[in-house]
Every structure is written in structure tokens, then in C-alpha cells.
Amino acid sequence: MEAGAGPAGMSRITVEVNGTRYERDVEPRRLLIHLIRDDLDLTGSHVGCDTGNCGACSVIFDATLVKSCMLLAVQADGASIETVEGLGDGELSPLQQAFSDHHALQCGYCTPGMLMSATALLRENPRPSDEEIARGIQGNICRCTGYWNIVKAIKAASGQEVDE
Amino acid sequence: MLLSEVGYARPHTTDEALGLLGEHEGARPLAGGQTLINVMKARAAAPDVLVDLNGIAELKGIELGSDGTLAIGPMTTASELIASQEARARPILAEVCSQIADVQVRNRGTIGGNICSSDPTNHLPPLMVAIGAQMTIAGPSGERTVSADEFFLGVYMTAVGPSELLTKVTVLPGRSDGFSSVAVGRDGTCIVNAAASANGGLRVVLGCVGAVPELVRPDSADPDAVRSAVQAAAVNPPSDVHGSSDYRRALAEVVAVRAAKQAIERAEG
Numbered sequence: 511m512e513a514g515a516g517p518a519g520m521s522r523i524t525v526e527v528n529g530t531r532y533e534r535d536v537e538p539r540r541l542l543i544h545l546i547r548d549d550l551d552l553t554g555s556h557v558g559c560d561t562g563n564c565g566a567c568s569v570i571f572d573a574t575l576v577k578s579c580m581l582l583a584v585q586a587d588g589a590s591i592e593t594v595e596g597l598g599d600g601e602l603s604p605l606q607q608a609f610s611d612h613h614a615l616q617c618g619y620c621t622p623g624m625l626m627s628a629t630a631l632l633r634e635n636p637r638p639s640d641e642e643i644a645r646g647i648q649g650n651i652c653r654c655t656g657y658w659n660i661v662k663a664i665k666a667a668s669g670q671e672v673d674e
Numbered sequence: 675m676l677l678s679e680v681g682y683a684r685p686h687t688t689d690e691a692l693g694l695l696g697e698h699e700g701a702r703p704l705a706g707g708q709t710l711i712n713v714m715k716a717r718a719a720a721p722d723v724l725v726d727l728n729g730i731a732e733l734k735g736i737e738l739g740s741d742g743t744l745a746i747g748p749m750t751t752a753s754e755l756i757a758s759q760e761a762r763a764r765p766i767l768a769e770v771c772s773q774i775a776d777v778q779v780r781n782r783g784t785i786g787g788n789i790c791s792s793d794p795t796n797h798l799p800p801l802m803v804a805i806g807a808q809m810t811i812a813g814p815s816g817e818r819t820v821s822a823d824e825f826f827l828g829v830y831m832t833a834v835g836p837s838e839l840l841t842k843v844t845v846l847p848g849r850s851d852g853f854s855s856v857a858v859g860r861d862g863t864c865i866v867n868a869a870a871s872a873n874g875g876l877r878v879v880l881g882c883v884g885a886v887p888e889l890v891r892p893d894s895a896d897p898d899a900v901r902s903a904v905q906a907a908a909v910n911p912p913s914d915v916h917g918s919s920d921y922r923r924a925l926a927e928v929v930a931v932r933a934a935k936q937a938i939e940r941a942e943g
Contacts, residue, residue, distance in 0.1 A: 519681075521682065537679070538680050538681060538682030538724065539676065539677035539678065539679055539680050541675070541677070541711075560675045560715065561712055561715070562708060562711075562712050562779070565776070565778060568778055574753075574781045574782070575777055575778050575781055576778050576781055576782050577778045577779070577782075579675075579711075580707055580708055580711045580712065580779075580782065581707060581711070581782070582682070582707070582711070582724075582726075584682050585684075585707075585726060585728065627777065627778075630777070631777075645777070646777060648776045648777065648860065648861060649775070649776025649777050649778040649779065650776075
């Protein structure tokens with residue numbers, strides 16, 4: 511067994527986030543989103559519903575898109591995580607620029623999760639159809655845009671023509 | 675949200691996991707966590723120790739036997755099953771898994787977790803009964819096999835005891851299966867669902883209408899025969915914000931007819 515076995519107490523974990531290694535002591539009951547936001551001060555990932563429905567806390571965990579409110583921080587020991595902070599390198603990534611160009615956000619609360627879902631989708635499927643984009647972001651809820659502009663932005667970021 | 679204090683262990687083998695489950699009263703296996711973590715947030719469950727199964731390689735993956743039989747590791751995620759070449763031996767498995775929740779939940783949520791949580795709105799319990807899956811359960815006194823018909827005992831209760839684990843789901847090959855549901859949103863929580871299989875006699879299994887999947891055996895896939903069989907089962911579904919008991923009872927006939935039709939068409943196809 512790995513460190514962390516046994517009841518209660520703190521576990522030392524090592525996790526890589528956006529290419530940076532962090533070591534932290536966490537209680538087993540700590541959710542991954544709280545490690546990311548509160549312990550690592552990466553506040554781009556949001557807590558929306560905290561019940562696994564809204565997707566605002568979505569991150570890429572060992573190359574897989576997950577909702578970080580439904581994992582424990584201690585489960586991230588040894589993992590490599592990407593958050594929205596990892597997308598742009600000082601300036602907006604093409605996907606982020608497409609969100610801006612196509613008015614794919616209003617309040618912006620869902621945007622970090624949308625961007626991570628779109629990133630995961632485009633890695634797997636570089637030229638998705640509208641239907642495939644809709645399925646790719648089905649775990650992310652947006653209460654402002656009605657989704658159409660988000661679908662357009664993702665499609666544009668994939669290099670495909672979009673109707674304006 | 676802050677969970678109650680909980681211990682945590684991440685064993686690497688099934689035997690280690692069984693040891694931990696036996697050692698700590700109040701220990702509970704953690705599979706994908708897509709149900710359990712939320713249930714813990716709501717304080718509806720407060721295990722003392724979580725035995726995280728994610729580090730146990732022997733519980734993952736899908737094997738296709740030379741006779742076409744599938745052996746599914748319960749820690750296989752829904753996404754892994756959808757992508758699996760082997761799982762195509764029983765295509766309904768991937769079809770139904772792709773209707774579970776959303777990408778993130780499918781990426782993390784497991785086949786065994788969906789089965790063992792035995793939430794009446796889950797997709798896989800009725801499907802497992804319809805296709806006659808066999809469940810291998812390991813415990814302190816060794817292994818035993820339980821058919822899906824006998825596996826689901828109640829809401830959140832299965833034949834897997836407190837110091838046991840589901841270690842394998844065995845499914846025979848076949849194509850003559852169907853599934854239909856009415857859900858909250860496209861792939862959301864099921865209001866009513868039905869799985870059907872026409873490999874041999876027709877089996878139609880209703881979900882969301884009782885504590886456990888409800889097996890009915892219509893004489894044929896003729897819509898009237900299926901409706902009669904569902905009526906004869908006299909289910910008494912719960913009412914909630916998504917639908918009344920009467921509404922669910924009416925929908926049960928509809929989804930049963932659709933699932934049976936799909937299964938039979940594939941049998942004849």
C-alpha cells in the first residue's frame with residue numbers, strides 16, 4: 511500500500527499541476543477541487559454546484575477529463591493535472607481566443623470547465639461536428655449563453671467554418 | 675463541501691482490499707466515486723475508512739474468452755468499456771454506457787460502481803438482469819458467483835456483503851438486446867428505463883419502478899403482449915419531482931415495448 515493507508519490523519523501527496531510539482535499534506539476528506547483552489551491557489555477552476563452536475567470544476571486528470579469535486583485530493587497522489595491556468599501561456603490560447611471572439615461567455619463562471627472539456631474533446635476529436643461538441647460539453651452547465659456560442663467557439667477553434 | 679472525517683487506504687491487490695474491508699468495521703470500497711463522494715457530501719453515508727480500489731490493476735480491463743464470453747473487471751470505467759474492442763461482443767453494453775450522465779462521469783465512474791450502488795435509477799442493474807450477467811463476489815471465505823437475477827437486493831443493497839467485493843462481471847456474447855429510457859435531459863437520471871434481451875426467451879427488465887430491477891417475461895415482443903406482461907407485474911413505482919407513480923407506470927409500458935422491439939429486431943436482423 512501507498513502512504514496514506516490507515517484511518518484519518520494527514521497524507522503527504524505529490525501532484526503535478528500544469529507542469530509544476532507540488533507536495534502537500536492533505537486530509538483524506540479533502541476534495542481535489544479544494545486542493546487545487548485553496549492549497550495550490552489555482553483559483554481558475556470553479557466550484558459551481560458541488561454535486562457533480564455543473565462541470566465548473568472540470569480538470570484534466572492523467573489525460574482524462576473529470577469533475578474535481580468528485581475526487582479526493584489524496585487520490586491525486588502521483589497524478590498529472592491540467593487546469594485552465596495551463597491553457598494560455600501569458601496570452602490567450604486559440605481556444606480561449608475563440609471563446610472571446612464568439613461571445614461564448616457572459617458571466618464566465620462556467621468557462622474554465624467549458625475550456626477544459628473543449629480541450630479534452632479536441633484532443634480526442636480534432637474536427638468535431640456540432641453534435642459531437644454538444645456531447646463533449648454535456649457535463650458542463652452554462653446559465654448565460656444558451657450554449658450556441660460555446661459550440662461555435664469550439665468549432666471555430668478546431669479550424670472549421672462557423673455561421674455568424 | 676467538507677466531508678466528515680474519513681480514513682483512506684489505497685491497496686494494490688484484491689486480497690489487500692478484502693483484508694482492509696474485513697479489518698475495519700465501517701470501511702467501504704471506493705470505486706469511481708461518482709455516487710459515493712456525493713452521498714458522503716450529503717452525509718447520507720459516512721464510512722469510517724474508504725478503501726480506494728483505483729490502484730488495483732486486477733480489477734480493471736475487459737477480457738474476451740475464446741468462446742466469446744466477456745469477463746469485465748468492475749473497475750473498468752464506462753468510457754473504457756465504450757472504447758473497448760472486446761466489449762463489442764455484446765454491443766448493448768457500450769450503447770447503454772454511453773447514455774450514462776456525461777463525459778466526466780463516464781471517464782471516472784465504473785461498471786462495478788454503477789452496479790453495486792444499486793440505485794434504482796441506474797442504467798446497468800436492469801441491463802445486467804436482462805442479459806443474464808453473472809457476478810463473481812470475493813470475500814474472506816473465497817469466491818462465489820451470483821446471477822444478476824439474485825444480485826440486487828434493495829435500494830443501495832446487493833449480494834456483496836460488507837467485507838466482500840464484486841471482482842468480475844461475466845457476460846455471454848450476443849447482439850439481440852435493447853434498451854430504452856425516459857431521462858431527465860438527454861443522458862440524465864432515468865425516470866423509467868427498460869432493458870430487453872432476446873437471446874433465448876424474451877426478458878424485459880424495468881428500472882426505476884421499484885427497489886430492484888423488475889424482470890418480466892412477455893410471451894412475445896408484440897406490443898400488446900409486452901404491455902400485458904408489464905401490467906401483470908403490478909409495479910408500484912415511487913413518485914418524485916420528475917414523475918408521479920402513475921406516470922412511471924405508464925412510461926414503463928412504453929419503454930418496455932421499445933426495448934423489446936429493439937431486441938427482437940436485432941434477433942431477426
